[in-house]
Amino acid sequence: MQVLGLGLFRLIILVIAFLLVRIGEAETKSFLINCGTNSSVNVDGRRWVGDTAPGNNVTLSSEGIEAYTASFTGDSLYAPLYTTALIFTDSLNYTFEGTNGSYFLRLHFYPFSFENHNVNDSSFAVELNGLKLVSECNVPNEIAHKNSYLQSSGGNSSLSTLVKEFFFNVEGDAIVLEFVPAKESFGFVSAIEIIPVMNKLFVDSVHKVGGNGASSSLNVGKRVIQTMYRLNIGGPTIRPNQDSDLMRTWEMDSSYMVNADAGSEISNNANITFASPNDTSVAPLLVYRTARSMSNTEVMEKRFNMSWKFEVDPDFDYLIRLHFCELVFDMPNQRNFRIYIDNQTAADNFDVFVRAGGMNKAYHQDYFDVLSSNIKMLWIQLGPDTATGSAGTDALLNGLEIFKLSKNGNLAYVENYGNQGSSKRSRTSTIWVSIGAGIASTAVLAALVLLTAFYCKKRRNKQSDTKKNSPGWRPLFLHGAVVNSNANVRGSMGYQNQLGSVARTGRRFTLAEIKAATSNFDDGLVIGVGGFGKVYKGEIDDGTLAAIKRANPQSEQGLKEFETEIEMLSKLRHKHLVCMIGFCDEQSEMILVYEYMANGTLRSHLFGNDLPPLSWKQRIEVCIGAARGLHYLHTGAERGIIHRDVKTTNILLDENFIAKMADFGLSKTGPSLEHTHVSTAVKGSFGYLDPEYFRRQQLTEKSDVYSFGVVLFEVVCARAVINPSLPKDQINLAEWAMRWQRQRSLETILDPNLEGKYSPESLVRFAEIAEKCLADEGKSRPTMGEVLWHLEYVLQVQEAWLRLDAGDESFARSRVLRNLEEREAEEVHEDAGVDDEQDSLDAKTEDDSEATVRETNRAGGVVVGADEFSQLVSQQGR
Ligand SMILES: *[C@@H]1O[C@H](CO)[C@@H](O)[C@H](O)[C@H]1NC(C)=O
Ligand SMILES: *[C@@H]1O[C@H](CO)[C@@H](O)[C@H](O)[C@H]1NC(C)=O
Ligand SMILES: *[C@@H]1O[C@H](CO)[C@@H](O)[C@H](O)[C@H]1NC(C)=O
Ligand SMILES: *[C@@H]1O[C@H](CO)[C@@H](O)[C@H](O)[C@H]1NC(C)=O
Ligand SMILES: *[C@@H]1O[C@H](CO)[C@@H](O)[C@H](O)[C@H]1NC(C)=O
Ligand SMILES: *[C@@H]1O[C@H](CO)[C@@H](O)[C@H](O)[C@H]1NC(C)=O
Ligand SMILES: *[C@@H]1O[C@H](CO)[C@@H](O)[C@H](O)[C@H]1NC(C)=O
Ligand SMILES: *[C@@H]1O[C@H](CO)[C@@H](O)[C@H](O)[C@H]1NC(C)=O
Ligand SMILES: *[C@@H]1O[C@H](CO)[C@@H](O)[C@H](O)[C@H]1NC(C)=O
Ligand SMILES: *[C@@H]1O[C@H](CO)[C@@H](O)[C@H](O)[C@H]1NC(C)=O
Numbered sequence: 001m002q003v004l005g006l007g008l009f010r011l012i013i014l015v016i017a018f019l020l021v022r023i024g025e026a027e028t029k030s031f032l033i034n035c036g037t038n039s040s041v042n043v044d045g046r047r048w049v050g051d052t053a054p055g056n057n058v059t060l061s062s063e064g065i066e067a068y069t070a071s072f073t074g075d076s077l078y079a080p081l082y083t084t085a086l087i088f089t090d091s092l093n094y095t096f097e098g099t100n101g102s103y104f105l106r107l108h109f110y111p112f113s114f115e116n117h118n119v120n121d122s123s124f125a126v127e128l129n130g131l132k133l134v135s136e137c138n139v140p141n142e143i144a145h146k147n148s149y150l151q152s153s154g155g156n157s158s159l160s161t162l163v164k165e166f167f168f169n170v171e172g173d174a175i176v177l178e179f180v181p182a183k184e185s186f187g188f189v190s191a192i193e194i195i196p197v198m199n200k201l202f203v204d205s206v207h208k209v210g211g212n213g214a215s216s217s218l219n220v221g222k223r224v225i226q227t228m229y230r231l232n233i234g235g236p237t238i239r240p241n242q243d244s245d246l247m248r249t250w251e252m253d254s255s256y257m258v259n260a261d262a263g264s265e266i267s268n269n270a271n272i273t274f275a276s277p278n279d280t281s282v283a284p285l286l287v288y289r290t291a292r293s294m295s296n297t298e299v300m301e302k303r304f305n306m307s308w309k310f311e312v313d314p315d316f317d318y319l320i321r322l323h324f325c326e327l328v329f330d331m332p333n334q335r336n337f338r339i340y341i342d343n344q345t346a347a348d349n350f351d352v353f354v355r356a357g358g359m360n361k362a363y364h365q366d367y368f369d370v371l372s373s374n375i376k377m378l379w380i381q382l383g384p385d386t387a388t389g390s391a392g393t394d395a396l397l398n399g400l401e402i403f404k405l406s407k408n409g410n411l412a413y414v415e416n417y418g419n420q421g422s423s424k425r426s427r428t429s430t431i432w433v434s435i436g437a438g439i440a441s442t443a444v445l446a447a448l449v450l451l452t453a454f455y456c457k458k459r460r461n462k463q464s465d466t467k468k469n470s471p472g473w474r475p476l477f478l479h480g481a482v483v484n485s486n487a488n489v490r491g492s493m494g495y496q497n498q499l500g501s502v503a504r505t506g507r508r509f510t511l512a513e514i515k516a517a518t519s520n521f522d523d524g525l526v527i528g529v530g531g532f533g534k535v536y537k538g539e540i541d542d543g544t545l546a547a548i549k550r551a552n553p554q555s556e557q558g559l560k561e562f563e564t565e566i567e568m569l570s571k572l573r574h575k576h577l578v579c580m581i582g583f584c585d586e587q588s589e590m591i592l593v594y595e596y597m598a599n600g601t602l603r604s605h606l607f608g609n610d611l612p613p614l615s616w617k618q619r620i621e622v623c624i625g626a627a628r629g630l631h632y633l634h635t636g637a638e639r640g641i642i643h644r645d646v647k648t649t650n651i652l653l654d655e656n657f658i659a660k661m662a663d664f665g666l667s668k669t670g671p672s673l674e675h676t677h678v679s680t681a682v683k684g685s686f687g688y689l690d691p692e693y694f695r696r697q698q699l700t701e702k703s704d705v706y707s708f709g710v711v712l713f714e715v716v717c718a719r720a721v722i723n724p725s726l727p728k729d730q731i732n733l734a735e736w737a738m739r740w741q742r743q744r745s746l747e748t749i750l751d752p753n754l755e756g757k758y759s760p761e762s763l764v765r766f767a768e769i770a771e772k773c774l775a776d777e778g779k780s781r782p783t784m785g786e787v788l789w790h791l792e793y794v795l796q797v798q799e800a801w802l803r804l805d806a807g808d809e810s811f812a813r814s815r816v817l818r819n820l821e822e823r824e825a826e827e828v829h830e831d832a833g834v835d836d837e838q839d840s841l842d843a844k845t846e847d848d849s850e851a852t853v854r855e856t857n858r859a860g861g862v863v864v865g866a867d868e869f870s871q872l873v874s875q876q877g878r
Contacts, residue, residue: 031096031194033058036066036086043081044241048191051086051094061093067114067188074110074160081191082110082161087117088124088179089186096175101196103170104246105177108191109162111139117186124187125412127178131224133166135412136182149311155255161190163249165227166411167201167403169220195247199281202366206319209369210344213588214563216368218319224406225319229310231256231400233323234265235290243284250287253400258307258379263292263395268327268360275361287399288325288362293335294382294394305340305383306395312371312378316404316411320367320380323399324352330359337395340381342369348385352396364399378402507582507593513541514584514591518548527600537596545596546581550589562590565663574636576629578652578662597660599653602626602711606648606718606751613753617802618657619715620766620795625659626651627791630708631784633661634701642699646707647688647721648714687721687732692778702778708787709773712766713737718751734774741771759801765794 033056034041034048040056041048049056052066065087072079086092107126111119119140126134143162150157175194181187202220207213231253232238238250254260267290274280294306312318320341329335332353339346346367356363371378382395404411509517517538518525528535533551540546551562566583573579584591599605602622605614614622626646634640643650643661650663690706693699710721713733721733730736740746746767747760769790775781782790 029099029101029196031058031192033094033192033194034081034084035189035191036064036068036084041080043078044247046247048081051192057097059093059095059097061095062088062090064088064092065114065117067112067117069112069114071112072110072160078108078161081108085110085112085114085188085190087114087186087188089181091181092179094177094179094192096177096194098173099170099175099194100173101170101198102201103168103175104193104195104197104248105166105168105175106191106193106195107134107164107189108193109139109164109188110160110190111143111162111188117188119188121185122187123182123185125180125182127180128166128168128224129170129172129174129176130178131406132410132412133224133226134164137187139188150255153255153257153309154260157255165248167197167225167227169222193247195245197246197281200278201281202319206366206368207346209320209341209346209367212585214585214590218368218405224411226404226406226411227401228312228318228404229256229400229402231308232287232290233397233399234263234292235267235287238284238286242286244281246281248284250283250399253292253308256308256310258309263294263306266291266293266327266396270327270360272325272360272362275356275358275363279362279364282364283323283362283399285362287323289327289398291325291327291396291398293328293396305381306397307379307381308400310378310380310402311376312402313404314371314373314375316371316407318369318371318378319403319405320346320369320378321364321399321401321403322367322380322397323362323364323401324356324396325362325398326352326356326359326396327398328359329353335394335396336385337382337393338385339367340379340383341367342371342375342378343381350385362398509540509582509584509591509593511584511586511589511591514538514548514550514589514593517541517546518550521550533590538593540581540593544581545598547594547596549592549594551591562592565592572633572636572641574629574632575658576625576632576660578660594662595654597652597662598655599657601649602651602653602659602715603648605653606714607720613718613751614657616754616758616762617795617798620762620791620798622651622653622657622659623712623715624788624791624795626661626711627708627784627788629659629661630704631788634704634784640701642701643704644699645685645688646704646711647685648711651711687734690778691776700778701784702781705773705781705784705787706778708784709770709781710734712770712773713741716746716751716754716763716767716770717749718753738771738774741767759798762794762797762801765790765797769794 032046032048033051035051037050038052038054039050040053049058051058051060052063066084067087068084070083072082074082105128111122113119120138123136123138124134125132125136139162143159146162147158150159177192179187179189202218202225204218204220205215206218208216227248230248230250232250233253235252237252238248240247240249243250257263269289272285272288274282274285292306294304322339326335330353332351334351334353336349336351338348339350346369347365352363353359355365369378380400382397384393384395515521517540518536521534521536525536525538526534527537527547533549536548536550538546538548566580578597579595581593581595583593605611630643630646633643645663646661650661652660652662654660688707688710690703692706693703710733714721717733717737719733722731723733724731729739737746737749740749744764747763750763769782769787772780772782773787
């Protein structure tokens with residue numbers, strides 16, 4: 001017994017020791033490499049091991065040339081690192097084992113010529129686990145360029161070294177840094193610094209510049225991030241040894257200011273603390289001790305912008321991080337300013353005191369910006385917020401970082417580079433976090449497509465404007481998580497464009513107007529609640545009734561749907577589509593204002609309410625209206641639009657019971673001609689979901705047709721499409737109704753309210769259409785045009801029957817017969833419903849093939865097993 005106890009004790013000790021070792025390993029896994037030498041040096045209080053020194057935990061794939069110089073002319077502290085370099089004339093890998101987590105990587109270069117290697121002729125690329133970090137790098141040129149830039153804006157600095165910094169996540173066990181010289185050329189590296197980052201430096205959800213408070217998901221875990229600029233605003237340079245364990249350098253800002261006089265430096269030696277305990281690694285507190293503000297006594301009227309400008313690579317996405325700390329005022333409302341990034345408003349009424357929660361609180365705010373291809377200079381400006389009318393028109397900034405985000409995994413333009421044909425190598429990478437076996441192949445395929453597209457684009461000499469109008473396979477709307485790095489970007493760009501176009505066609509309401517219209521969001525005015533938020537009945541200024549849909553500001557999903565809906569509705573005008581009057585995006589609100597549909601949802605008139613039942617004729621008319629709306633969606637655009645959420649709660653009725661399709665939050669553009677479907681995660685409402693779409697996750701217009709078939713049965717039977725309280729075989733209306741329809745006895749389960757008030761022939765025809773819509777395979781289902789055509793016939797049959805009933809027998813008979821003959825002779829043609837008010841649809845055609853990857857990946861939360869499928873209830877409106 002004692003022996004056993006001792007054994008167990010030993011085992012526990014062993015396990016603990018093992019765990020400690022593991023933790024120890026993870027925490028100390030930094031690599032400081034002095035390149036081109038076997039000797040190690042101490043610099044900045046850290047030990048840098050020679051890359052050819054034994055036992056240094058680095059593997060080099062080949063030897064390279066050890067170069068050295070006696071004439072280092074830069075910062076003496078680092079001199080020992082910069083007097084040696086490793087020169088390579090062929091691809092060379094540095095492999096660092098046992099790495100897992102987040103890291104900073106810094107590549108240090110001090111250019112000097114060695115033997116017959118003239119450094120002016122060097123040119124090389126760097127890849128990290130197959131992702132391109134740097135391409136065509138000529139170090140002397142880059143240094144000269146940066147110096148001339150800094151000097152041109154009044155700086156006196158003269159750099160002699162180049163440091164490139166990257167942040168990335170590795171999941172796996174090795175970092176492979178590959179240095180690839182250009183053809184007939186060579187490359188070199190002076191030092192390599194790899195530092196683990198323990199605390200979270202980046203959050204995923206970031207405000208978009210020009211997005212009116214909307215956020216964007218960065219997907220930082222899957223991107224490589226390059227530090228472009230890091231400034232200590234209004235203060236001295238902060239050196240690596242002053243920045244705790246991350247060893248960052250914070251440059252002075254004056255050389256980047258557009259007008260150095262616009263602002264004055266302030267500082268405060270008080271005890272500054274982080275506003276959030278999570279931020280301790282975001283920046284050293286030193287950064288917050290100094291700032292630049294406009295409170296320049298020489299400027300009486302503080303009506304100017306403090307502006308900085310930075311050279312950037314166009315066509316990439318940037319994360320701009322601003323560091324703030326109120327050093328002077330101990331009350332709010334003393335400085336309320338606007339922030340402009342890339343000449344767009346990033347924030348207004350910005351009060352650091354309020355945001356940080358007091359004075360001397362270190363606080364930062366991130367913004368996400370998508371740079372279009374003509375922007376080579378990024379402007380960051382802080383200026384007065386004239387709209388607030390507050391006393392404080394001063395502005396303040398303590399620190400600034402600009403990060404470039406990788407696109408499709410790369411930070412450098414991808415081209416055919418180097419004598420190794422590196423771009424042809426497999427791009428499998430440990431950085432791309434596993435994305436699930438099922439879709440891996442799609443991802444690789446999409447990555448290839450993207451790579452090709454990107455490569456071609458470069459070759460086409462950046463004719464990006466024409467490119468944006470070229471047709472391609474592109475679902476319009478972006479929902480949920482992304483696999484590919486720049487997917488969200490498209491969304492945000494689209495969003496800005498949409499707001500532009502809505503501004504032309506719809507009205508931008510102020511929040512005050514919306515509050516007035518809804519009695520400050522009075523719950524008594526709520527006419528609908530859904531996943532998206534609440535819908536209020538409101539009265540806008542001139543007494544016009546409106547339905548005001550206010551999105552839940554928390555939901556990222558909601559934001560996407562908000563964008564989708566604005567984009568959709570701003571382009572679509574049709575008698576049978578709900579009309580959007582305007583929107584409100586003030587203060588992060590996502591509010592849509594629609595025409596008020598007095599009679600609510602179709603569903604509310606079928607069951608579950610005390611409303612008088614609709615007549616059979618009304619029901620047919622409503623179905624025709626909805627079918628017209630859908631038909632217009634499918635065919636009116638150059639590349640049809642798939643509604644994706646056809647159901648009776650999305651068919652609204654106006655005061656005259658005219659049906660209109662609503663809720664385009666899930667809509668997608670259809671496939672282009674050369675494709676037969678759009679791959680996508682299954683979305684929609686249970687009970688209406690196309691089983692084929694469900695099985696294959698391929699969306700076509702026929703999925704809407706299926707859902708519409710369910711609507712038709714719902715209209716006949718007037719019961720919920722999923723009713724879990726019924727016996728098992730009756731839970732799902734589609735299955736239950738089809739069982740009766742196949743026996744040609746649908747009338748058995750007919751809504752009792754219709755009893756005796758319908759033409760049996762019309763019901764037969766109606767049920768046949770519904771049955772066809774529910775065909776198992778999409779290709780066997782009719783088009784909406786055909787459905788519409790048949791429904792119109794059903795209506796005539798019913799109208800004739802009604803007249804017959806009223807005694808006008810001969811008229812009715814002759815009319816129906818005549819029509820029947822005409823119709824049977826007529827070709828079923830697609831244009832049946834595209835009659836009135838058809839605006840041209842400027843179908844978006846940016847190529848966006850990564851959407852495949854993204855959409856399939858999102859399936860996670862949506863796809864349910866077949867059993868759940870028929871039991872889940874989702875009758876709430878969206
Ligand atoms: C380092 O390299 C020098 C010359 O390149 C050589 O003389 C010396 O023995 C090497 N030292 C070690 C520890 O390998
Ligand atoms: C190499 O790695 C081992 C284990 O992680 C560590 O103990 C050792 O200090 C490392 N050597 C150097 C030169 O960093
Ligand atoms: C460098 O490593 C990559 C894989 O990480 C490999 O494909 C490549 O061939 C290696 N290059 C050399 C020169 O060993
Ligand atoms: C490299 O170029 C610079 C500037 O063009 C020049 O001053 C320098 O002498 C060149 N170095 C060599 C080794 O050719
Ligand atoms: C640059 O100017 C600043 C003052 O503006 C001065 O403190 C610094 O020493 C100068 N640096 C050089 C390299 O001349
Ligand atoms: C890397 O670390 C993460 C989280 O600490 C862990 O889930 C993952 O399994 C690790 N991967 C490897 C290959 O060790
Ligand atoms: C600064 O404030 C922190 C927390 O308020 C406190 O723990 C620390 O002692 C203070 N330091 C000084 C120098 O006042
Ligand atoms: C700090 O981080 C944790 C975990 O990520 C999070 O739950 C918490 O809300 C954060 N705290 C603040 C003040 O942001
Ligand atoms: C500040 O900069 C923004 C963006 O470039 C510009 O729209 C605005 O007019 C400027 N304001 C002043 C006072 O110069
Ligand atoms: C941004 O604004 C500044 C002046 O406020 C102007 O000089 C610059 O050209 C603008 N940039 C773009 C891309 O419009």
